[in-house]
Amino acid sequence: MLQKVIRSTVIDAPIERVWAVLRDFNSHDQWHDVVAHSQIEAGERSDQVGCVRSFSLKDGARIREQLLTLDDRQYKSTYCIVEATVPLQRYVATVTLKPVTDGRRTFWHWESSFATPPGMEAELRQMVAEGVYEAGFANLRRHLERGGDLRAPGAAPMPTALPLPGRRIVVPAYGDAHALVAEDHAVPPPGPGEVRIRQRAVGVNYIDVYLRRGWIPGLMAPGGTPGQEAAGSVVDCGAGVHGFSPGDRVAYLGPTTGAYCSLRNVPAAWLVRLPPAVDDELAAAVLLKGLTADYLLQDLGRVRPGQRWLVHAAAGGVGLLLCAWARRLGATVIGTVSSEAKARLARLHGCEHVIVTPDYHFAEAVQRDFGGADVIVDGLGVAAQAENFAALASCGHWISLGQASGPLEPVSPDALVMKSASFSRPVVFAYIATPAVLATRAARLWAALADGSIRPPPIERYTLDAAAEAHARLESRATSGALVLLP
Secondary structure, eight states: OOEEEEEEEEESSOHHHHHHHHTOTTOHHHHOTTEEEEEEGGGOOTTSTTOEEEEEETTSOEEEEEEEEEETTTTEEEEEEEEESSOOEEEEEEEEEEEOTTSSOEEEEEEEEEEOOTTOHHHHHHIIIIIIIIHHHHHHHHHHHHTTOOOOTTOOOOOOSSOEEEEEEEBSSOOSGGGOEEEEEEEOOOOTTEEEEEEEEEEEOHHHHHHHHTSOTTTOOTTBOOOSEEEEEEEEEOTTOOSOOTTOEEEEEOSSOOOSBSEEEEEGGGEEEOOTTSOHHHHHHHHHHHHHHHHIIIIISOOOTTOEEEESSTTBHHHHHHHHHHHHTTOEEEEEESSHHHHHHHHHTTOSEEEEOTTSOOHHHHHHHHSSEEEEEEOSOGGGHHHHHHHEEEEEEEEEOOOTTOOOOOOOHHHHHHTTOEEEOOOGGGGSOSHHHHHHHHHHHHHHHHHTSSOOOOEEEEEGGGHHHHHHHHHTTOOOBEEEEEO
């Protein structure tokens, strides 16, 4: 007959900090007093499902356990004993964490089932319940106290004393999508003004392709990690950080790369809080793109009713948000796409007039049907350069956001004079230069999602280790909406 042991407790620390310890399958010799030494066999990662930890107890017993599941969304793991000198047979245990409603404490549920030799049922139930579970609760509390995470209410967050294991993508040498390589790395405690974030979704943007190809070497050298936006939860905070605490749900975008990872330190000034209605994947899919749409509409294009906007790649991540938002604000929106399927998606998201053109021919239709474009938002690059000039209306403004087909040729001032036109090459980070401005723009984005001004885009999901596949898909021009990586 199977025996069952169930124990629960509340730990005075946020769930992210408790989980950061417990998800490491090889950490128990650091915090559980009964464990003398532990190691992961075969050189596998300690958060790799299927890995086996071999450890000895201080009483001389030896045990081998295998990690069966690890769920960072549900804060849950299961494991089993595969070999032991202790007579626990068919032992399977589950650890589950849940946040307490105040956000600063964690409910920890630990249970197991196992068989025993006849006559040893009560003895082994007591050993598991008291020697493993109850002692483990007390030991982890002491471990967290030593790490500085048990604080009086309102006290400043303190950094964890130890590095934490993570996973990241690097580009050892510039090249095609296969240049993206996954590796393990250790993330140190956050420094002054920084937070350490457990990332659950990472945004993929076309600038990441430019970086991987080596088109912007000043932004990412060989050996670097791409990515500029992600979403997740705060693990811990460095000195001088105010307004954020462990467990807070946040997203960020930053001017330096490094977001293609599972765990990262970033300046607190990059962070925005996530409202309950915005999950991690949606935040990673829309933050950079949505804030780009915001400054294009509010600052550069100064959108107004009746204004003619030409938006290229209207079914892409920025395009879907921009078309819908511009139309809600009264603009006449014209979009270009490369296929009928993308045209249907663009119309569904508010693009009133769609031009299907796989070969960058659109200027004649724009001039014939609309008298030219007052604002052009272009990520196509050199292949569409001449067409963009031709599509501009008098006094029009051409905004170059990217160069998917290759870098632009130098823009001639004399060509601009012919139409009294203007040209700009903006970067989003100049428009979110302070935390206050960033928060204001983010609030407008969340409000636009909430009131239906913009709709959540379709999201294609890839694991972090499949970043190369995501890049190949993005470069194929087959994608619509947004791509995210899930660490």
